[in-house]
Amino acid sequence: MSLVTVTVDPDDGGADYADLDTAESTEQTNLDSANDYMEIECTAISGGDDDGLVTFDGWTTSATDYIEIITPQASRHEGSWDDGLYTIKNSSGGCIKSAEPWVHITGLQIQVTGSGNFSPAVYFSETGSSTTCYLDSCIIKGSGTFSYDYSCAAYVDSGSGAISTMVCRNNIIYDFVQNSGEFICGLQAGDGTNTSHMYLYNNTIQNCDYGVAIFDNTNLYWRNNIAVDCANTVYYSTGTIGSASGYNITDSNDPASLLAHGSTRKTGTTTGASTNKLIDSGGGLSAIPIGAFVKDSGTNYAAVTAIDSDQQLSIDTDIFSDTEAYTIYSNMEGEPTFENKGSDIFLLGSTDTLAMENGEDLSAVTHGFSNDILGVTRPK
Secondary structure (H helix, E strand, O other), rough: EEEEEEOOOOOOOOOOEEOOOHHHHHHOOOOOHHOEEEEEEEOOOOOOEEOOOEOOOOOOOOOOOEEEEEHHHHOOHHHHOOOOOOOOOOOOOEEEEOOOOOOEEOOOOEEEEEOOOOOOOOEOOOOOOOOOOEEEEEEEEOOOOOOOOEEEEEEEEEEOOOEEEEEEEEEEEEEEEEEEEOEEEEEEEEEOOOOOOEEEEEEEEEEEOOOOOOOOOEEEEOOOOOOEEEOEEEEEOOOOOOOOOOEEEEEOOOOHHHOOOEEEEEEEEOOOOOOOOOOHHHHHOOOOOOOOEEEOOOOEEEEEEEEEEEEEEEEOOOOOOOEEEEEEEEEEEOOOOOEEEOOEEEEEOOOOOOOOOOOOOOOOOOOOEEOOOOEEEEEO
16 A cells, blocks of 8 residues: 655645645546555645635545545644634635545644535535545634534535544534524534434534534434533434443533433432432542533433532532432533633643543544644543
């Protein structure tokens, strides 16, 4: 297997191509039969933009003979938007559409600047079953307000051709809000006839109408994500949230029943009752973080507001009686703090007490990895 590399730079006549669209149309080939994988390196030495929708179609790829559209680490953002770096943007219709499986998009700045119909910044369309596409370490932002459904940072379709899996990890997504229309969101999957899977790891989603939206026949697995300032954190109709989901943080006003799902930190039975308390004389409660969701033996939920002792938690709603079964989930309610660079966010503040060290090592899970958005090895 051989690596084939081509370069794109809107500012540099020495690059192979001045824009991604020309690179795509010129380099189309059967990577599978050649046993090659293609790396398209996108940089901008003077901060020039790459404008318009680029559609990847006409290639033949496989899990090992794939396409990667990448801004190399040395020319990449540092966790916040930088106008001096390569940006692909478009006012309507989105920025990158892939009708091919096995496409990796890594380290790009992507921006949708208008409000046209069907404008996902990245759209993985119907590309065949048992395939995977990846969105990794990108910053994706919207500008203005959107007037149509399916305007989002990334959308994977589960229609008649059905891509089976989209993996989104280490991305920063913000400002996808609506003027009108139902589903303006950060990340969206489904709305088709076949099964799709969406794996979300270590993403930060801010100021979107819906942080995550899943539809027909979609399975969502999300871990170590942060969703803040979103009108709704999760929307799903006939989709499923996987039991492996967890360690997510949200400040949303969504009902806890929508967010208290997936992996658990602890289960047990109360050994006493007091207003707005969870009491368990067996202990083990001091390790529970403030903000963790808890559920009683029925369908009532609350969030932890204080750690009183190893045997008692304070909670925001009085839901427990004596000798009642309880579940404490790994998802949490709260508002992480951020450091700003210029007028744009994000990087988690180094002193943040809600998110720091409350995630989980994902290097051994499905589609595991160990690098953060800055390329630093950081298993937790």
